Amino acid sequence: MDTREVRKGEELEKEVLDEYLRSTFTDLPESPLNIRQFGAGHSNLTYELKIGDWEAVLRRPPKGPLPPKAHDMEREYKVIKAVHPFFPLAPEPMAFKEEELIGKPFFIMERKSGIVYDTEWPEGVTPSPELAKDISREMVDRLVELHSIDYTETPLKNMVKPEGFMGRQVEGWIRRYEKAHTEDVKEGNELKKWLVENIPENEESAIIHYDYKLNNAMFSHDNPSKMTGLFDWEMTTVGDPLADLGAAMSYWMEAEDSSELKEGLGKPPLTTAEGFYTRQEFMDRYAEKSGRDLNDMNFYLAFAYFKLAGIVQQIYFRYKQGQTDDPRFRHMNHFVNKLMDQAAVQAGITEKREG
Structure with a gap:
């Protein structure tokens, strides 16, 4: 790294x-x-x-x-x-x-050592569609592995309250988005109403990382498709595993996405390179390996894009308030608006636009 x-x-x-x-x-x-x-x-x-x-x-x-x-x-x-x-x-x-x-x-x-895939192939790694596919498969399988752990056997059982998880998530992120709202981002009132009214009745609970993305994982120097580390556990909790899958997909850009979406946090992530799974392929393998029903994924994807918009907006709000002068944050309002659009598409509120 x-x-x-x-x-x-x-x-x-x-x-x-x-x-x-x-x-x-x-x-x-x-x-x-x-x-x-x-x-x-x-x-x-x-x-x-x-x-x-x-x-x-x-x-x-x-x-x-x-x-x-x-x-x-x-x-x-x-x-x-x-x-x-x-x-x-x-x-x-x-x-x-x-x-x-x-x-x-x-x-x-602990300081782990290995390869992190971010926006470009690291030096010393020979790119290929086959390697991209293998990395994608590993990302899915390790997420399934995490979700298979019985949280009641871990100390987390005394730290969490999984009942009513999605309801709290939707209400909480609506509050956070509204509190950090600035006049140059969308209010998203119709989307917020849709999210509140369409929360799935899924009572399954699992350990969820909730920030699961390619550049939070580390891979072996000797076997560049084998994960050796997973970082940034700040958002981890026990809750609906499909919320974790949705969050992962909100970060998993693909080649066909608009440049606004792919470049929202800077250079497009490596997942846009040839051979990496599409979001649909990722979700299909997840369903196959986990045995979970993904019929409600439109909700989880819509919420994931809205949640990511809220996270980015909180960062942008800090910049607007002068609490940070990091130049990376200057134009994040545009990415917030794109994420809100993407969420509305998943919710069926607006049609997908090309480009």
């Missing part, structure tokens, strides 16, 4: 952190602490920590005021601590610090 120099304004207090690490982890080398930042991501800030041959990853919230319950480091730490023994692709958590030692709470976890 590529790292970069720490972005201006997102630096960590190096001396304070070095002292904390040496008091928390025994037998660290005498070498100086080196900090780099992972470049991907638009939410929590993630850093690579190195002291000699010792490596770890630190996650902390972004700077500025945050929405209620968002960027909860303690919760994410507890989630991966609960999931890791049952699903080792989740990194092993190592320490959590509630006190604002570096300005925000943070946790430290």
Whole structure:
């Protein structure tokens, strides 16, 4: 996974952190602490920590005021601590610090090594339609594996309330979208009404990652279609597994999508390259491997695009309020509007437009 120099304004207090690490982890080398930042991501800030041959990853919230319950480091730490023994692709958590030692709470976890597929084929990987298909298959199968874990056998059973999950999700994300609304994005009143009135009666509950996308996964250097890590467990909970599938599909762009959709977060994701599954192929394999009925997927897809619009809008709202000056966020309102359109298409409210 590529790292970069720490972005201006997102630096960590190096001396304070070095002292904390040496008091928390025994037998660290005498070498100086080196900090780099992972470049991907638009939410929590993630850093690579190195002291000699010792490596770890630190996650902390972004700077500025945050929405209620968002960027909860303690919760994410507890989630991966609960999931890791049952699903080792989740990194092993190592320490959590509630006190604002570096300005925000943070946790430290295992540093996994491997390949991350984002917008281009990584150096050292030979692209082919066959490899793209194999990666797609692995993405489906690991999601099915996660959803097959009996959450009642994990510590998550004491952290969640899965009953009424979709109702809370719909109502909650409508509130979040409205609270972060700006005049340059759509209100989506008809869509919001449709979502409230069409919640499926699915009572199945599973562990859901809820941010399942290609660049949150890591693959083996030796076998570039074998997943070795899965990251960003901030949104993980227990709920409707088809909501997780829908969320995954909202990120899974395909070649035929409009440029507005594919380029909403920057360069088009690698899933648009030849050989990668279409969303339909992804969902077909998921149905085959999991045995689940996907007849209500239009609802889950509509909600997923609306939820993603809400997430992006919260980021854009922070930019508009001057809480961040990251230039990547300047035109995110256009992506929000496209996602709202996509949700309306899935809901059958508007016709699909070409281009």
